[in-house]
Amino acid sequence: MLDALKKLFGSSAPSGRSSDVAAQRLKFVLLNDRANVSPEIMERIKNDIIHVIARYMDIDTQAMEIRLENDANSVALVANIPVSSMKGHGVKLKKR
Amino acid sequence: MSEVIVITSGKGGVGKTTTTANLGVGLAMQGKKVALVDTDTGLRNLDLLLGLERRIVYTLVDVVQKRVGYGQALVRHKKYENLLLLPTSQVADKTAIEPEQMLELTQVMRNEFDYILVDCPAGIEQGFQTAIIGADRAIVVTMPEVAAVRDADKIIGRLQAENKDSHLVVNRIRPQMVKDGTMLDMTSINDILSIPCIGQVPDDEKVVDSANRGIPVVEWDDSVAGQAYRNIVRRICGEDVPFQTFETDGWFTRLRKKLFSHH
Numbered sequence: 375m376l377d378a379l380k381k382l383f384g385s386s387a388p389s390g391r392s393s394d395v396a397a398q399r400l401k402f403v404l405l406n407d408r409a410n411v412s413p414e415i416m417e418r419i420k421n422d423i424i425h426v427i428a429r430y431m432d433i434d435t436q437a438m439e440i441r442l443e444n445d446a447n448s449v450a451l452v453a454n455i456p457v458s459s460m461k462g463h464g465v466k467l468k469k470r
Numbered sequence: 471m472s473e474v475i476v477i478t479s480g481k482g483g484v485g486k487t488t489t490t491a492n493l494g495v496g497l498a499m500q501g502k503k504v505a506l507v508d509t510d511t512g513l514r515n516l517d518l519l520l521g522l523e524r525r526i527v528y529t530l531v532d533v534v535q536k537r538v539g540y541g542q543a544l545v546r547h548k549k550y551e552n553l554l555l556l557p558t559s560q561v562a563d564k565t566a567i568e569p570e571q572m573l574e575l576t577q578v579m580r581n582e583f584d585y586i587l588v589d590c591p592a593g594i595e596q597g598f599q600t601a602i603i604g605a606d607r608a609i610v611v612t613m614p615e616v617a618a619v620r621d622a623d624k625i626i627g628r629l630q631a632e633n634k635d636s637h638l639v640v641n642r643i644r645p646q647m648v649k650d651g652t653m654l655d656m657t658s659i660n661d662i663l664s665i666p667c668i669g670q671v672p673d674d675e676k677v678v679d680s681a682n683r684g685i686p687v688v689e690w691d692d693s694v695a696g697q698a699y700r701n702i703v704r705r706i707c708g709e710d711v712p713f714q715t716f717e718t719d720g721w722f723t724r725l726r727k728k729l730f731s732h733h
């Protein structure tokens with residue numbers, strides 16, 4: 375009965391709030407669009423990271439690499455920064 | 471103090487020119503001295519929406535190529551004499567105007583106007599660069615549709631890179647669809663995009679009627695879109711105006727639509 379009524383009045387589109395679906399899809403697509411950062415910006419991020427980390431440890435800036443990785447629903451900034459030695463000026467690093 | 475505001479969107483056909491015409495007339499109704507600059511060279515429409523298409527003698531292209539001064543190309547509005555249109559050429563293309571020429575022109579025009587509104591073409595190519603270069607701030611027009619919101623985000627990125635203060639207008643909202651959950655509303659679009667909203671304009675048949683006549687709806691008391699544009703005008707002038715809630719269809723209209731729609 376309900377189905378018959380639905381058929382009479384409803385459409386063939388899937389049910390559920392498509393506005394919520396739109397919002398979800400947009401959030402993801404924009405995350406990806408925005409993550410397509412230009413090489414110049416990546417270079418600037420890299421330099422800023424070097425700048426901060428160099429205060430605490432010596433790092434191999436030649437071998438370091440950073441990149442953005444996306445999977446199905448997230449984007450991550452992945453950095454691989456080889457440390458050559460720690461600096462000893464009063465900075466205590468927690469041992470795990 | 472004078473302000474140059476570019477009306478832009480990324481995606482085509484979302485209502486940039488309609489917004490420019492309405493905000494221009496609305497600001498003029500407030501007594502401001504306003505210039506509207508059409509930068510959609512080759513596809514000009516602002517003149518039509520303002521009912522000024524038969525008064526054009528010179529264009530923006532003549533001005534930047536120094537054939538005439540901008541004063542000679544300005545077309546005065548028939549009803550509001552403090553509103554002037556600088557039309558563009560319908561035959562030239564977007565490469566006819568270099569961004570630097572536009573920057574120079576807006577700098578000079580600032581001395582004479584309270585507000586200069588620049589109607590931007592769709593896209594992100596040279597026409598976009600030309601339109602935004604002289605602007606202090608931008609109004610990004612979008613529609614409650616996924617493609618329009620995505621394109622708006624791209625434009626917002628560009629505007630932020632150029633340090634332009636940007637505000638969002640969500641155009642063509644259909645309140646009943648929002649209520650039914652089949653259309654994005656202003657709040658959720660605002661959540662997704664990173665700039666504040668300065669207005670939401672409902673979808674209104676009167677917009678088409680007004681375009682036919684060359685009289686923007688902002689002048690019409692009985693138009694819901696007109697009311698929305700008047701609110702945006704007041705917000706541009708610095709007033710704090712609360713956002714409207716739109717009326718949805720009554721049960722009778724809804725039933726009629728269901729019965730007579732063909733899916």
Ligand SMILES: Nc1ncnc2c1ncn2[C@@H]1O[C@H](COP(=O)(O)OP(=O)(O)OP(=O)(O)O)[C@@H](O)[C@H]1O
Nearest residue numbers: 482483484485486487488592642672673674677678
């Ligand atoms: N609030 C509204 N209600 C109903 N129709 C509207 C509304 N806003 C715009 N329109 C209609 O949408 C169409 C496109 O509007 P408009 O020309 O202003 O868009 P545009 O962004 O300037 O397009 P283009 O990218 O081609 O320059 C027009 O037919 C206009 O009448």
Ligand SMILES: [Mg+2]
Nearest residue numbers: 486487510515
């Ligand atoms: Mg247009």
